[in-house]
Amino acid sequence: MTTAARASDLTIGMVMFPDMTHLDLAGPYDVFSRMPKTQVHLLAATLAPVRAEGGWTTIPQVAFDDAPACDVICVPGGIGVNAMMEDAPVLRLLDRQARTARSMTSVCTGALVLGAAGLLRGYRATTHWLSLDLLPLFGAHVVEERVVVDRDRITGAGVTAGIDFGLVVASQLLGADVARAIQLAIEYDPAPPFRGGSPASAAPALVERLTLMRAQAQAERRAIAERAARQIDGLAPDS
Amino acid sequence: MTTAARASDLTIGMVMFPDMTHLDLAGPYDVFSRMPKTQVHLLAATLAPVRAEGGWTTIPQVAFDDAPACDVICVPGGIGVNAMMEDAPVLRLLDRQARTARSMTSVCTGALVLGAAGLLRGYRATTHWLSLDLLPLFGAHVVEERVVVDRDRITGAGVTAGIDFGLVVASQLLGADVARAIQLAIEYDPAPPFRGGSPASAAPALVERLTLMRAQAQAERRAIAERAARQIDGLAPDS
Numbered sequence: 001m002t003t004a005a006r007a008s009d010l011t012i013g014m015v016m017f018p019d020m021t022h023l024d025l026a027g028p029y030d031v032f033s034r035m036p037k038t039q040v041h042l043l044a045a046t047l048a049p050v051r052a053e054g055g056w057t058t059i060p061q062v063a064f065d066d067a068p069a070c071d072v073i074c075v076p077g078g079i080g081v082n083a084m085m086e087d088a089p090v091l092r093l094l095d096r097q098a099r100t101a102r103s104m105t106s107v108c109t110g111a112l113v114l115g116a117a118g119l120l121r122g123y124r125a126t127t128h129w130l131s132l133d134l135l136p137l138f139g140a141h142v143v144e145e146r147v148v149v150d151r152d153r154i155t156g157a158g159v160t161a162g163i164d165f166g167l168v169v170a171s172q173l174l175g176a177d178v179a180r181a182i183q184l185a186i187e188y189d190p191a192p193p194f195r196g197g198s199p200a201s202a203a204p205a206l207v208e209r210l211t212l213m214r215a216q217a218q219a220e221r222r223a224i225a226e227r228a229a230r231q232i233d234g235l236a237p238d239s
Numbered sequence: 240m241t242t243a244a245r246a247s248d249l250t251i252g253m254v255m256f257p258d259m260t261h262l263d264l265a266g267p268y269d270v271f272s273r274m275p276k277t278q279v280h281l282l283a284a285t286l287a288p289v290r291a292e293g294g295w296t297t298i299p300q301v302a303f304d305d306a307p308a309c310d311v312i313c314v315p316g317g318i319g320v321n322a323m324m325e326d327a328p329v330l331r332l333l334d335r336q337a338r339t340a341r342s343m344t345s346v347c348t349g350a351l352v353l354g355a356a357g358l359l360r361g362y363r364a365t366t367h368w369l370s371l372d373l374l375p376l377f378g379a380h381v382v383e384e385r386v387v388v389d390r391d392r393i394t395g396a397g398v399t400a401g402i403d404f405g406l407v408v409a410s411q412l413l414g415a416d417v418a419r420a421i422q423l424a425i426e427y428d429p430a431p432p433f434r435g436g437s438p439a440s441a442a443p444a445l446v447e448r449l450t451l452m453r454a455q456a457q458a459e460r461r462a463i464a465e466r467a468a469r470q471i472d473g474l475a476p477d478s
Contacts, residue, residue: 022272023425026265026295030398033261033293042295049298054272056265056281059288059296108426129426146430158426159269160402167432180433184445186262187347187368187397189436190429191385193406194419197428206423 010038010173013070013097015110016060017044017090019080022052024107027162028074031170034182038173043067045089053078064093069100072169077108077128077159082221085116085228094119105154105169107162112221114153115140116228124150128158129199130214134222137229144200160197163188249277249412252309252336254349255299256283256329258319261291263346266401267313270409273421277412282306284328292317303332308339311408316347316367316397321460324355324467333358344393344408346401351460353392354379355467363389367397368438369453373461376468383439399436402427 012032014025025042032040044050044060051057062068073094075084084090094117098104106114111127114120115138125140126132126148135142147168148155154172156165167188171179196202251271253264264281271279283289283299290296301307312333314323323329333356337343345353350366353359354377364379365371365387374381386407387394393411395404406427410418435441 021269023265023269026262026269029293029295030260030262030265033295040293054268054279055300056268056272057298057300059298061294061296146428147432158424160425160427160429163399164430164432171432176433180435180441181445181449183431183433183436184438184441184449185397186399187437188399188429188431189385189440190399190427190431191403192422192427192429193386193403193410194415194422196419197422198426199423201428202419202423206420210420210423 010035010072011068011070012038012040012072012074013043013062013067014040015043015073015075015090015093016050016058017080017084017087018051019078019083020050020052020076021078021108021159022054022056023159024076024078024110024162025074027160028107028166028169030186031163031166031182034185035170035174035178041067041070043093053080064089067093067097070097071102071173073097073101073104075106075110075113076162077106077110077112081109081112082224084113085224086231091117101152103152103154103169103172105156105165107156107165108158111135111140111155112138112225114155116225116232118232120153123153124148125153125155126157127155130158130211130218131221134225137222137225138232157198249274249311250307250309251277251279251311251313252282252301252306253279254282254312254314254329254332255289255297256319256323256326257290258317258322259289259291259315260317260347260398261293261295262398263315263317263349263401264313266399267346267405267408269425270402270405270421273424274409274413274417280306280309282332292319303328306332306336309336310341310412312336312340312343314345314349314352315401316345316349316351320348320351321463323352324463325470330356340391342391342393342408342411344395344404346395346404347397350374350379350394351377351464353394355464355471357471359392362392363387364392364394365396366394369397369450369457370460373464376464377471396437
């Protein structure tokens with residue numbers, strides 16, 4: 001993108017941070033980057049490479065402090081959200097962007113970062129199934145759906161929900177016809193090899209096993225979320 | 240990954256090149272990187288950053304010439320496959336890896352690169368719906384399914400099929416229980432906002448519109464594929 005953005009263009013800022021889940025952002029990215037007249041910026045605290053969980057390392061495009069006012073901000077999840085819930089630069093970015101953005105959005109546990117920025121108070125929202133119980137700490141009302149749209153907040157469930165989420169956002173911004181064309185272009189006609197991609201449909205023993213495996217990590221996350229929530233107690237609710 | 244790989248570990252090499260479709264690789268990456276005892280390497284011609292379609296720029300991990308013999312090689316698609324069908328370094332990598340790999344695989348139009356390397360002769364295979372007609376140039380038998388497994392070749396359909404593909408590969412390598420656990424961990428319970436993610440289910444007018452929009456690009460791609468296919472005429476068929 002070497003040409004300057006026209007005032008009529010849409011601008012989407014995708015937030016990156018260490019130990020994010022790569023696919024949380026990569027799913028909607030390949031939707032957003034196909035939207036006509038839309039500029040997508042990969043934002044990070046600095047322009048230093050960002051290493052996601054698993055090791056995929058990306059060169060960001062715009063530093064937080066240099067980011068233009070975006071129509072949509074999208075925050076991914078991952079192990080790294082634990083640090084981001086108390087990270088001054090990312091919380092400052094979200095606070096600033098929320099004043100002018102049409103939608104503040106998240107995929108997976110990115111919702112916890114929106115929450116820590118005080119942006120989910122009184123909103124219906126979702127997140128990865130393992131962290132749903134943390135959303136009320138930030139004043140959000142949990143909705144167990146794949147994509148939750150509540151006024152100027154759009155939240156997606158875990159990881160792969162980012163594709164469904166991206167198409168919903170595209171449809172809201174540019175209409176269903178554009179979103180349908182992108183869906184066909186990226187051949188999104190999913191055929192999961194197994195049932196059980198959500199706790200509602202998976203074998204209870206598997207849900208229990210993953211829950212137990214993650215119990216300690218989730219307890220640590222809860223402690224951070226509680227601390228982060230106390231930091232925003234002085235903020236006025238969004239609604 | 241700072242620890243040395245044990246001999247019993249699985250190794251997966253994911254091929255990167257300029258103007259690949261980012262999500263083609265990012266989808267299966269977040270499956271593969273959750274597989275136990277599995278090392279995932281992002282391979283590229285050199286360690287210079289690789290810019291995908293749309294601009295997402297990644298720092299590769301291993302240069303083609305330094306890549307270990309991998310159990311699985313995965314090739315993504317995108318505009319960049321046009322160049323890759325005649326790219327000596329990538330074809331040499333695929334030729335070398337195919338001698339020892341358990342599976343040579345692709346997502347989207349990555350199948351055309353496998354084909355240009357002479358690796359799809361006599362195999363059933365799939366690719367992005369807009370390029371299905373090019374597969375027979377390489378001696379492949381077109382199968383219009385989301386994921387096609389034929390002996391030591393596994394091919395996925397367009398872009399988002401990479402997630403279904405990744406779970407199929409995980410299941411083959413480590414069993415269904417591991418794949419089911421990963422599917423639940425990445426909450427893969429898709430809920431596309433629209434019908435019509437494949438040409439079979441989309442409105443015929445939309446299929447025609449995308450086909451026409453891409454007609455010139457596909458004609459150019461066909462010319463390259465025909466030229467690439469002639470280069471492998473001297474190779475013995477795989478089966």
